[in-house]
Amino acid sequence: MKPQNLVDMLHRTVRRFPNKNALLWKEDGHYRGWSYTRLWETIRHMAFGLRSLGVQSGSKVAICSTNGPYWLVSDFAIMSLGAVSVPIYPTLTGKQIRFILENADVEAVIMETSEMVDRVPEWPKRVRSIIVIKDRSTHPLATTISSVLKRGESESVNVDRWGWQQLKREDLATIVHTSGTTGDPKGVMLSHGNLLTNIEENLSFVPVSSRDISLSFLPLSHIFERTCGQFIPMAVGGTIAYAESMETIPQNLVEVKPTVLISVPRLFEKMHQRILDRVENSSFLRRRIFGWALNVSKERWNLTNGELGWPVPVSLERKYLLARKLVFSKIHAQTGGRLRMLVSGGAALDPNVARFFALIGLPIIEGYGMTECSPVIACNPFVHPKPGTVGKPLPHSEVRLADDGELLVKSPSVMMGYYNQPEETAKTVENGWLHTGDIAEFDEDGYIRIVDRKKNILVLSTGKNVAPQPVENALCSSRYIQQAVLVGHKRKYVAALIVPDFEVIRPLANKWGVHTDEEIAKAPGTRELIEREMERLTADFAPFERPKKFALLSRPFTLEAGELTPTLKVRTKQVEQRYASVIAGLYEDIPAEEVAASTADNGGHTEQASSLTDRFSKVWSTDDRQTDTWSQAASPVVTTPSSHLPTNGASMDMRKKAMQNSNWVSVMADTVTLLRQLFSPPVLIGILIGIVAGFVVKWLWF
Template structure:
């Protein structure tokens, strides 16, 4: 057993809640721009004073709409200024935010709103409102739905005009440090998302120590960050709250479709993203260079950047010759890449999935260091991250100051600290299992080096994490696909990949009947696995499975296998549970084909 800790850099308040931050900012930095919002296609600043005023007005509207202290309010929207505004308004009304991914299916929405007992839902679009309305009959606690696209902010503001400042002030002070701030639902092996209860204290401990350890990246009045991650994800909430805590200017965009243009217009000094974003930047730059006939120059520059960064990790450092090459390529290539990233930043923080050493060295080599971190919803986002002044590429960094990382005898990563979740909402059994002996059992396997840098080497649990950082519980969609008569077994894949795929085996007994019904002269798996009609039938099974999950979790491609998963081959246990590692190894070529063909 091995463990490592760093002393806390931030003194967590003995009491209070996150609304204290916006009141403090308005008092100490009233004219500092703490938010950027899009108005008629252009960025406009929102000062600390203005933000507090808007939050208070919306919070009054929530109170007038019947929101009581301690109530849960669902927030279903893409990332936008109004998401942050509503989050702080919900807290200011004394309530608890329940974020819902905007890609969630009605089935998922029903579970999250029903399990949390949400009394009000704020959604972004008419489509979102229709999804919530379609399951509202099964949600007796839900009293109303407000839609951002039909001016929910303006209408809430108007609704709250009769609520007194005294009542609002009392509500803003009603939540204590150990009260829930949010319930974030995360996928589990049972298939049903579990609600992680994160307190105000957890956010103070998390964000306060992140800001202090990365202080040069959070300079008030100088630094800014562009949030394009889903605000419903705990990593997005880290960006939101840490920015307000510093404070630095926070801008929000709904997705990465026009990320290059958004970066160029907002010009952030800090970027927080998932590996897929940094892969996209690299791949887009390389593709553009090839299209312009400069592919060889780009590849040489990339090789130089990686070599330069690798040399920085050695005692000797880069050679004179490598320094010269690096300086030449900085003028030809690297400066242009930094311009694509906004032109002002030198650092990014990456989490949600492994970044990879090659990509890490490439970005540091071009003068834009990506600090990789590691965390879970249960740890209020980052529980380890690379320090700005001593990064170790290939690791996820050192523990959050004030917390402890322990490696158990079986290699499992265990966590302890004030940033941890309080438990799973309405699920005492799962809470007791995860928080055994005062330590959170992550289900991940890792190692700690002599300097306390953590490396994640595997998972005990079966959760798949895509390259975009989306957690996917295989059981939900696998069970639905497997329910089709033509399907014998299904295994979802996609760990570290850009999307979710699936391996499917056919039920040989049903296959003969299906072949006869469809006029097929041969009824063997080998003969029919690539048959267009059969693939269309399997696609219908996949579509049924996809209906139970969000778009990010849905299966985009599948492969019908020519063999079965058998106990004899070690693919399944006597109780018919999949041995995923064995299947992944034996069918590695088929998995690769999902992503290359």
């Protein structure tokens, strides 16, 4: 018999694995953990503590915190009382937090720090209790989580059944607010059954078991991380390890040695780019060996197509095992050495990145979903993934395309509706079919490819329709481009706003005599570099899809500036409003190089604020070139950047000549490096020993 609610699901796991580690987190420099038994006891204490504060069936309780053990404890404790948990992104402003508290009729709030409490200028009158996890707050409604747990421990005694067993699948479990790309966030009501169905169906595509350890760092307020990174491990008896922060992910990977990693595409793209950068700066011999290893793996992949059980020639399998041992194992070691599966969601993943990780033995399973569907709608099977698609629909989920190509879904995972918004619910779910708002296609095997958001389609004045997302994704695959937004609705051609990756370009820019981000954005060398990248990356698109002009911005889009949602999606309307004058310049008869955005166009924001994307970039683009590992290798085809471009005053011809000289210098350097390696003392000694050994063998044989 299936679990009747999420707490029942966890309770069954506790009985199966009472002494197994459920949670791990860093404290005083070391990872410590709770067994499933200890976790269940803490949830019980928290539930009785909340009950003593007036939380009861139907109460709405918000959780505003970064990932950690008390996030999960609070979530299950709230639901065990028949109450409803309301996750809130800890990065939101006080005004945004207050909107969600009022919209969801929240009565109690669990916050991580007193700073978050102070961030809210005026608390709604409905809120009666504020529980702070890490420190104390002077707010009159505030109390500490330790005092709540102590109160709950004294009242619960050893009671193991306090009402959660009465909850049914159709009962409301949580209200999750959408990212609000086109307006105010809407509260999505998800039942226990919605989430349980999604959990059960995901497990048929992604084989997670009690032996798996996952590293959790995506915000648990995002339903993708909450379902796949919290509920699924708790359903199968896995272990969740919490990263300390975004900056410590590489260190935590080595410490925890996870087997499963869930993330958004940006992290995998940065990991991929880091490997490419390192091979580009490695020796000629290392590049050739890595290229050989990739070719061997590609040959094997073409035979098996990623499936298990296919016959592989013994000679090829030996080469592949050698490639794994000599090359790929060094990359695996950087992620802890035990990763067997990467899961990507939240945005489109570059197919080239997916193929690369598959070749080095770290397959990425890409899925697709939305909050309104708990969230997963489709997923690539582990044994037969197709890069460039989001996989097949989950079992018991029906999908079809509307006349305009919009993807429609009918599934037990589809939401109960938007909280207190019946009209919006009726617009989104018609006759049981969820309108996703995404334009999609099916291939011959039934795999789904997402084209773009329906509202994002650019209709040019020429009558052509352009889906910006594929072009934007292609542009962002460049190591030199951090963000890209296409514009051109109701105009005669497509243009682009480009945010360069300043950290990658900075070493080149310093040689041009420019240093600040604004100077880099305005430098002719940067424009030429980005222009070459755009021509290369958009070559396969139709002419009307390629940007005819572009502007370089001097700062990234950020959450704090209102240009990104909490899930890091670009709010296109806000971007177009903020850079209206820049966009207008792209459609005037002025030279393209004169169209650039400075800090004066930032709408009052002179410095970029830290965002999740920026932190990903900093974490995975660190220059570790002194580390002598095979993770310094990359693809067999390496393009040398224009690292010797002349300064701003140089003409175009001079820059091209300098680039040609730079390429010749690179080739000569590689040749010198190879000769040094061939005639180094160890090699010469090895040759001498081989000659002597040959004479000895010949003498003994004859």
